[in-house]
Amino acid sequence: MERFHTYFRQEFDQMYELADGSFEKHGMSLPMFLNLEGHHGIEEAYIFPKLAQRMVEFKQDEKHRESHKGIHDGIDKLGELVLRWRTEPSAYSPTELRGCLDSFRDVLFRHLDEEVNDLKASNMRKYWTLDEMDQFMI
Template identity: 55%
Template sequence: MSLRTYLRALNDLNQHLTAHHSIEEKYVFPILATRMPSFAENEEHRQSHEGIHKGLDRLGALTKTYREDPTSFSPEEVRKCLESFKDVLMRHMDDEVKDLGAENMKKYWKLEEIDELGF
């Protein structure tokens, strides 16, 4: 893979994660929080989102720098950046999978209500 293609892939990853995460925060989580304590505002949730956003912001800045000056590219710096928010991102995703699983959702919502939400 060329450096240009790799940087495009990093940029795409950043944009997709940022958009996905922003949509969750603005539209999905507030609705789920009305019944589900795990989606209500809490310190752990807030800190995980801050950690993810901080890592994505740094990844965006690195990608921009490398696209503008490919000679400055440092694979070690990219790895360090990705690893800086890997744990919080993976833990966040694991928690969401658990919280959005059918058995847990049944505790708070009827199937008809989920259908009406339009997610």
């Protein structure tokens, strides 16, 4: 999980840095960033329900699910901007992109840190045996 989260942080920071439009020079596009939504969808559909059986922080109304709501709000707004800029490229605004990214940076980065901490082996041992962990579909 930490590897995925490190990648998302790097991708987020790179998108912010290249918001001046230079991302295209690096072979990137704005829709590439929306991969984060797929990661969260998998967590919510498959991983969180299993973890929530024994770990309160993964239950429906707890911190990880609540963080996802804030992150999804930002990703949804970003998706709307990307669609607008695809149909009207001249409307692209680095300031607007950075403002959108700023709107969910804190909740995203805090969530990434909290989730990695909660999924450390030392914490998981409190709730699951190694045999049970081997049964997780990841």
